[in-house]
Amino acid sequence: MKATLAAICLLSPSLALGSDDPLPSWNDGPAKTAVLNFVETTTTEGSTDFVRPSERIAVFDNDGTLWAEQPMYFQLLFALDRVKAQADDHPEWKTTEPFKSALAGDMKGLLATGKEGLAKVLAVSHAGMTADEFAGSVRRWLRTAKHPTTGKPYYRMVYQPMLELLAHLRSNGYKTFIVSGGGVDFMRVFAERVYGVPPEQVIGSSIAAKYELRDGVPTIVKLPEGLFVDDKEGKPANIYGRIGRRPVFAAGNSDGDKQMLQYTTIPRGVDDTTARFGLLVHHTDAEREWAYDRKSHIGQFDKALDDAPQRGWVVVDMAEDWNRVFAD
Known part of the structure; x- marks a missing residue:
C-alpha cells in the first residue's frame, strides 16, 4: 500500500513539472x-x-x-466490516439494534437508529483495541476493501x-x-x-x-x-x-x-x-x-x-x- x-x-500539483x-x-x-x-x-x-x-x-x-x-461515510463502511467480522462472538447482535440492521445490510434501518446507533457501531470497531492494533486494522482494510459503487480502493476516491x-x-x-x-x-x-x-x-x-x-x-x-x-x-x-x-x-x-x-x-x-x-x-x-x-x-x-x-x-x-x- x-x-x-x-x-x-x-499527483499533487506541486510536483507537476512544467505547469505554471x-x-x-x-x-x-x-x-x-x-x-x-x-x-x-x-x-x-x-x-x-x-x-x-x-x-x-x-x-x-x-x-x-x-x-x-x-x-455513506467510508469509516462507517469500515466499521460495518468490523461488526461482521466479530459477529460470531456476539450472537445477541442478531436481535439487537443497531447491530441487527448492520449485519443484515439494512442501511435504512441502521440510519434510523440515529447518531446513538451509529456511535455504537463505530465504537465496536475499535473499542478495547490498542491504538496500534486499530491503526493496523485500518491499514489492512484500506489495502483490500473496495468502494461498493466504483470498485476503487477507498484511498483512490x-x-x-x-x-x-x-x-x-x-x-x-x-x-x-x-x-x-x-x-x-x-x-x-x-x-x-x-x-x-x-x-x-x-x-x-x-x-x-x-x-x-x-x-x-x-x-x-x-x-x-x-x-x-x-x-x-x-x-x-x-x-x-x-x-x-x-x-x-x-x-x-x-x-x-x-x-x-x-x-x-x-x-x-x-x-x-x-x-x-x-x-x-x-x-x-x-x-x-x-x-x-x-x-x-x-x-x-x-x-x-x-x-x-x-x-x-x-x-x-x-x-x-x-x-x-x-x-x-
Whole structure:
C-alpha cells in the first residue's frame, strides 16, 4: 500500500513539472479566480490583505470535501466490516439494534437508529483495541476493501482539485489541518500519505483512551466511552482547543461545516479586518461522482447553501468548476 499511496501523493500539483497553473484540475472561472486571488493577496508583503505566516491557518473537512462520502461515510463502511467480522462472538447482535440492521445490510434501518446507533457501531470497531492494533486494522482494510459503487480502493476516491488546493496553500506558507466528523484515529492512518497533512494536524471525533504498560511496553488502549463528535458546533470548539488560532481559510461541503465557516469568516467587530475565505464543495456531478445536496441522508447541504451568498462563501460547483474529479 505504501507505494500506491505515495503514487497518489505524486499527483499533487506541486510536483507537476512544467505547469505554471497551481490548480490545473480547476476550470477557469469565479471559484478558481477567488482562491488564487486570496492566496496571492494574503501572502504578498505590502498587500492590504497580507496575513503573517504564523496566522496562515487553513482547515478542511474530510468526508465530501477531500474524498467522497457516498453511499455513506467510508469509516462507517469500515466499521460495518468490523461488526461482521466479530459477529460470531456476539450472537445477541442478531436481535439487537443497531447491530441487527448492520449485519443484515439494512442501511435504512441502521440510519434510523440515529447518531446513538451509529456511535455504537463505530465504537465496536475499535473499542478495547490498542491504538496500534486499530491503526493496523485500518491499514489492512484500506489495502483490500473496495468502494461498493466504483470498485476503487477507498484511498483512490480523493479529489484531485482539493489535493492541488492543499499543496498550493502549503507552498505559500499555509499550515493545513483536517477538521472532520470522522474518527481522528481512522484519518491519521492515511492523512499524511494521501493529503500531506501530518497526524498532529488531524482533528476529528474521538473516544476515550487510557495508558497502560503491557508486558513492559507503553500502550494506549481505546475505550467504549467518552465519545466526542467533531461536527457542527464541535468543530469550532475543537479548533479553539487543539489549534489555538482562528483559521483564515475554511473548506467544507455540508451543513455540518457551517459553524466552522462561521467561526473562520465572520468578523469579530469593526477592528477585525483580516482577509478570510470560506469554501463549500457542491456535489453537482452525477456523471463523474454524485449529485446531492438538500435532502441527502449523507452530507446534507441545505442551510449552509442558503447562507453562502450573504456570508461571501465561495460555492464550488463540481460539474462546472472541476475538469477532473478523482486523483486516479
